[in-house]
Amino acid sequence: MTYIHNINPVLITIGPLNLYWYGAMYAISFILIDYMMKQQTNEHDDSFNLVILDKILLISLISLILGGRLGYVLFYNMEYYLLNLNRVLFIWEGGMSFHGALLGVLIGLLYISKTENISFLKISDLVVLYIPIGLFFGRIGNFINSELYGHPTDSDYGVIFPIIDNIPRHPSMLYEAFLEGIVLYVVLRFMHKKRLDTGILTSLFLTLYAFFRFIVEFVRVPDVHIGYLYSTWLTMGMILSFPMFIFGIMIYYFSIKRKE
16 A cells, blocks of 8 residues: 655744754764764773764764765755855755765764874774664655655555655655665674774775665656756766765775785
8 A cells, every 4th residue: 555645844843943853863863873872882992982982973963964065065056056155054944965974074083083093994983883873864854854755656665745746656765764774784783793804894884885875876866956967867876876885895905905
């Protein structure tokens, strides 16, 4: 039976102020990541004390928001924002890019690496363990907002988004929540227990995310103002995921070579 999406994106209204599920998803994920990181980090490595963890969390959050927003502006809607520079940081209007957020976080982690004199890959190996949690809740937020939906489908698991049309569509944001959130988290936690060489977890995260994102892009409708970049299949998400995959392979290669 086809599911008809009827979830109100507004979580609660307080006077003239609307609080949205999408924002709540980010808040929940950050609180959960904060708790889990501080509870689990010292299981195998006591080099990250609470002060450093707080610094990692704070800088990652700030760089994620700024990077995600600027990435959306540069990768997905530059023409509009060149004409509306005053709206570049209007995050509440919507528009965030995962690849931009990732670049922002990497820059933030590089800063921490330099100031705390800790290996960049050692920090990134820690952080990537928890990114899938944010990805999962973020994609659930996308589903509630009826955004990043997929192509029409005749399958039983199609979803009708009334604010879009009355056609059953692939719930591509739920596919991403499952692959980029649940599957990626399980794989990284499993591999973490094997005490891998520094950099391997970062490599796994980059390659697997890029692979999962590339696959889902085939059923996900591209942004209307961009469309397909080639024929009827190549999207901006695919293009941005490709160098991410290559970079992940390179990290794996150099991590192995360093050990040898």
